[in-house]
Amino acid sequence: LLGENIxxxxxxxxxxxxxxxxxxxxxxxxxxxxxxxxxxxxxxxxGYLTWEWTERLRGYTYPLIFASIYKILHLLGKxxxxxxIWIPRLAQALLSAVADVRLYSLMKQVGKQEVARWVFFCQLxxxxxxxxxxxxxxxxxxxxxxxIALSYYPLGGSRSRSSIKxxxxxxxxxxxxxxxxxxxxxxxxxHFYQERRKLHLILHHFLPVGxxxxxxxxxxxxxxxxxxxxxxxNFLKFNVLxxxxxFYGSHPWHWYFSQGVPVVLGTHLPFFIHGCFLAPRRLHILxxxxxxxxxxxxxxxxxEFRFIYPALPFCMVFCGYSLAHxxxxxxxxLSFLLLxxxxxxxYTGLVHQRGTLDVMSHIRHVCPRGPDPASASVFIMMPxxxxxxxSHVHCPLSMRFLRCPPDLTGKTQxxxxxxxxxxxxxxxxxxxxxxxASLPSHLVTFSVLEKExxxxxxxxxxxxxAIFFHTHWPEGRTGSHIHVYERRLTSRLNTGxx
Numbered sequence: 001l002l003g004e005n006i007x008x009x010x011x012x013x014x015x016x017x018x019x020x021x022x023x024x025x026x027x028x029x030x031x032x033x034x035x036x037x038x039x040x041x042x043x044x045x046x047g048y049l050t051w052e053w054t055e056r057l058r059g060y061t062y063p064l065i066f067a068s069i070y071k072i073l074h075l076l077g078k079x080x081x082x083x084x085i086w087i088p089r090l091a092q093a094l095l096s097a098v099a100d101v102r103l104y105s106l107m108k109q110v111g112k113q114e115v116a117r118w119v120f121f122c123q124l125x126x127x128x129x130x131x132x133x134x135x136x137x138x139x140x141x142x143x144x145x146x147x148i149a150l151s152y153y154p155l156g157g158s159r160s161r162s163s164i165k166x167x168x169x170x171x172x173x174x175x176x177x178x179x180x181x182x183x184x185x186x187x188x189x190x191h192f193y194q195e196r197r198k199l200h201l202i203l204h205h206f207l208p209v210g211x212x213x214x215x216x217x218x219x220x221x222x223x224x225x226x227x228x229x230x231x232x233x234n235f236l237k238f239n240v241l242x243x244x245x246x247f248y249g250s251h252p253w254h255w256y257f258s259q260g261v262p263v264v265l266g267t268h269l270p271f272f273i274h275g276c277f278l279a280p281r282r283l284h285i286l287x288x289x290x291x292x293x294x295x296x297x298x299x300x301x302x303x304e305f306r307f308i309y310p311a312l313p314f315c316m317v318f319c320g321y322s323l324a325h326x327x328x329x330x331x332x333x334l335s336f337l338l339l340x341x342x343x344x345x346x347y348t349g350l351v352h353q354r355g356t357l358d359v360m361s362h363i364r365h366v367c368p369r370g371p372d373p374a375s376a377s378v379f380i381m382m383p384x385x386x387x388x389x390x391s392h393v394h395c396p397l398s399m400r401f402l403r404c405p406p407d408l409t410g411k412t413q414x415x416x417x418x419x420x421x422x423x424x425x426x427x428x429x430x431x432x433x434x435x436x437a438s439l440p441s442h443l444v445t446f447s448v449l450e451k452e453x454x455x456x457x458x459x460x461x462x463x464x465x466a467i468f469f470h471t472h473w474p475e476g477r478t479g480s481h482i483h484v485y486e487r488r489l490t491s492r493l494n495t496g497x498x
Contacts, residue, residue, distance in 0.1 A: 002098060002101050002102065002105070003105050004101050004104065004105055008101065008104075009097075009101055012097045012100050012101050012124075013094060013097040015097070015124065016093040016094065016096050016097040016100070016133065016134065017090060017093055017094075017097075019093060019130055019133065019134055020086075020089050020090055020092075020093040020134035022345075022346070022349050022350060023130070023131065023134055023135070023349040023350075024349065024350055024354055024357065025348065025349060025350065025351070025352055025353045025354040025357065026353050026354070026356045026357055026387075026388075027131070027132070027135060027137070027306070027353070028137070028304070028306065029384075029385035029386070030137060030138065031135045031136050031137045032136070032385075032388040032389065032391060032392070033050050033385050033388075033389070034050075034052070034058060034062075034063070034138060035062060035063055035066055035088070035136040035137070035138070036063075036066055036084075036085075036088060036136055036388065036391035036392075037049070037050075037388070037389050037390065037391050038053065038058075038060070038063035038066075038067075039063045039064075039065075039066035039067040039069075039070050039088075039391070040070065040084070040390050040391040040394070041390075042060075042063060042064070042067040042070075042224070043067050043070040043071050043074060044070070044074070044390075044394075046390065046396050047389060047390040047391070048389055048390065050385070050405075051405035051406070055234070055238075055408070056221075056225055056229045056231055056234055057231060057234045057235050057238055058231060058235070059175060059217055059220070059221050059231040059232070060220050060221055060223075060224040060225075061175045061176065061216070061217055061220050061221075062138055062141060062175070062176045062177075064220060065088075065091075066088045066136065069087055069088055069091065070084060073087065079394070080394075081364060081392065081393065081394040084391060084392075084394055085391070085392060088136050089134050089135070089136060090134075092133070092134055092135065092136055092140060092141070092144075093133070093134040095141070095144045096129075096133035096134065096140070096144055098144075098148065099143070099144045099145075099147035099148050099313070100120070100123055100124065100147075102147060102148050102150075102151035103119065103120070103123055103147050103150070103151065103313055103316070104116055104117075104119065104120040104123075105151055106150060106151040106155070107119045107120070107317065107320065109155075110155055110156065110282070110283065111280075111283075111320075111321075112324070114324050115320050115321055115324045116320070117320075118319070118320040118321075118323035118324050119316055119317055119319070119320030119321075120320075121320070121323070121334075122268060122271070122316040122319040122320050122323070122337070123313060123316045125337055125338055125341045125342070126266070126268060126312065126316065126341060127266050127340075127341040127342075127344035127345040127348065128263075128264045128265075128266065128305070128309070128312060129312060129313075130341070130345040130349065131344075131345060131348050131349060132306065132309055137306065138176050138177040139177065139306045139307065139309050139310070140309070141173070141176045141177075142173050142176055142177045142179075142180040142309075142310050143309050143310040143312070143313065145169050145170070145172060145173035145176070145180070146169075146170075146173060146180065146183060146184075146310045146313070147313045148169055149165075149166040149167075149169035149170050149173070149184075150166070150187075150313075152165040152166035152169070153166045153187060153191070154191060154194075155282070155283075155285070155286075156280075156282025156283070156285075163191075163201060163205040164205055164209065167205060167206055167209040167210075168209050168213070170184050170188075171209050171210060171212075171213035171214075172213060174213075174232070175213055175216070175217045175232075178232045178235050178236055179239075179307070180310065182292070182293055182296050182297070183289050183290075183292070183293045183310055183311060183314070184289075185292065186285065186288050186289050186292050187285065187289060190285055217231070217232070218230070239300070239302070240300065243300065243301055243302075244406055244408075245300065245301065245302035246301035246302050247302075247406035247407070248302055248406075249302060249303075250301035250302055250303075251301070251302075251303040253298050253299070254298070255298070255303050256294045256297055256298050256303060256308060257294065257298070260294070260303065260305055260308055261294060261308065263305060264305055264308060264309065264312055265312070265315060266340065266341060266344060267336065267337055267340040267341060268315065268316070268319050268337065268341075271318075271319040271322040271323060271333070271337070272315050272318050272319050272322070274318075274322040274325075275317075275318030275319050275320065275321040275322035275325075276318050278318075278321045278322060278325050279317070279318050279321045283317060283318075286314045286317055286318075287314075287318065289311070289314055290311045290314050290315060293308060293310070293311045294308060294311065351469075351472075352471050352472070352473075353470060353471050354468075354469065354470065355468040355469055355470030355471070355481065355482040356382075356386050356387040356388075356470065356482065357387075357388070357392070358468040358469075358482075359387060359444055359466075359468050359482050359484060360387055360388055360392040360393060361392075362466050362468070362484055363378055363393055363397070363399075363442070363444070363484075364392075364393050364394075364395070366378060366397060366441070366442055367393065367395035367397050368395070368397065375441070376397060376398070376441045376442065377397070377398040377399070377400075377440040377441050377442070378397060378398070378399045378400070378440060378441070378442045378443075378444065379399075379400050379401075379440040379442070379443050379444070380399065380400065380401040380402070380444045380445075381402060381421070381425070381443060381444065381445040381449065381453075382401070382402065382444065382445060382446055382477075382478075382482075383402070383404070383418055383476075383477045383478065384401055384402050384403055384404035384416075384417075384418045385401070385404075386401075386478075387401075387444070389401075398440075400440070402417050402418040402421050403416060403417045403418065404416040404417065404418045404419070422477055425449055425452045425453050426452055426453050426455060426456055429453060429456045430456060433460070436460065439460050439487060440487075441486065441487050442484060442485065442486050442487075443457075443462060443484070443485040444482065444483070444484055444485075445482070445483055445485075446470070446474075446477065446478050446479035446481070446482055446483070447467075447479035447480060447481040447482070447483055448474065448477070448478070448479035449479070450483060457485060460487060461487050461488045462485040462486065462487055462488070463485065463486060463488055464483050464484070464485050465484050465485065465486045466483070466484040467481050467482070467483055467484075468481060468482045468484075469481055470482050
């Protein structure tokens with residue numbers, strides 16, 4: 001199965017499924033708002049599309065995968081909210097398991113069996129891989145497709161000689177996220193340089209694959225946008241040429257070297273550095289790919305840990321060489337890696353930033369079930385996109401959140417709705433809800449706001465009905481807990497918090 005021992009494949013699949021159920025926290029808004037929320041809107045015709053979709057910065061190819069799953073569940077009458085949440089994640093976990101097995105197969109071809117085993121071990125016990133590989137993030141799909149494509153790439157010592165399969169996978173990864181091309185730039189140039197029939201490679205492999213996938217993307221986006229749209233160009237124009245991604249935060253150029261790579265690698269870092277000096281020369285292209293990827297992303301102002309996730313499996317190759325070289329200290333190194341990554345994986349997967357998902361389980365019970373669908377409404381007074389939305393509620397409940405679209409007009413002192421709210425929360429609420437008739441039945445907010453909006457809560461007859469733990473390290477506008485308030489004038493729901 002997949003060219004490997006069936007028990008190894010089944011073990012990997014079972015581990016990633018287990019991995020999926022042990023990740024019950026939120027990471028970044030994009031894992032919902034750029035995938036599941038879009039898919040829910042496509043299939044059920046209600047929900048909310050963020051500004052990226054009105055500006056056509058995102059393509060429908062990736063959400064279409066989940067929309068297909070949702071449509072099948074809907075036709076079967078099995079579109080319960082739990083299945084809408086977990087089936088897409090289990091599908092992603094399955095793809096991640098395939099990528100793990102393909103990485104092992106590749107290392108068996110280019111290196112020794114012993115090295116392949118340790119690369120496989122490092123890949124499976126990486127805390128950041130555990131944390132990300134079952135999420136519905138474009139970065140996760142990008143990483144999965146990159147690893148599978150690499151297994152078909154003509155790497156030195158590899159028996160893979162397919163010049164169609166790996167470009168096809170790379171092209172599809174670029175449809176999911178255009179930046180997927182970044183780590184492949186040195187690899188594509190290397191293949192072109194070493195290929196004897198260069199013109200044949202371009203005319204019969206690269207160009208046909210590019211044309212087919214590009215045409216597919218254009219057609220899909222034409223269907224859902226209603227007009228011809230080149231989303232890949234719009235995406236690169238916004239994030240690279242105009243560098244407007246800095247609206248969501250910026251970091252110094254060295255951030256990936258000083259924080260990004262050390263955090264993502266975690267305790268694998270010393271083994272990665274050690275392995276860089278041990279790996280054979282034919283694999284130096286992988287090290288060059290890692291450095292190139294980090295350098296390119298370092299030139300952009302907006303930086304996030306997940307952006308360099310596709311380079312992480314490349315790093316695991318060098319960690320595997322380090323472990324294979326260790327003899328006396330190997331058991332101690334394995335114990336150290338396993339224990340340290342297990343603790344990080346369990347904490348980030350089960351504890352850190354889980355409140356924004358737990359509170360949506362509570363909000364599901366607010367869904368109207370009587371003849372008056374307008375009797376309940378929810379206002380999420382948190383930094384925009386803090387929680388998932390209709391994909392985790394799956395009912396036409398009236399909901400609102402603080403919006404934060406970037407300024408595309410060039411204003412120098414631009415403040416979005418969330419910024420204005422946090423400047424004076426109490427004053428904003430009094431201005432927004434001048435009459436009791438317009439007050440929502442439920443409010444959701446981080447604990448840090450309770451003192452500031454106490455007067456508003458009292459005047460609106462709100463009482464706290466649930467508290468959810470979110471994180472041990474609150475920062476900025478977020479608190480350690482999430483509070484849910486309900487108006488006394490509405491019917492109370494015995495849903496309970498934790």
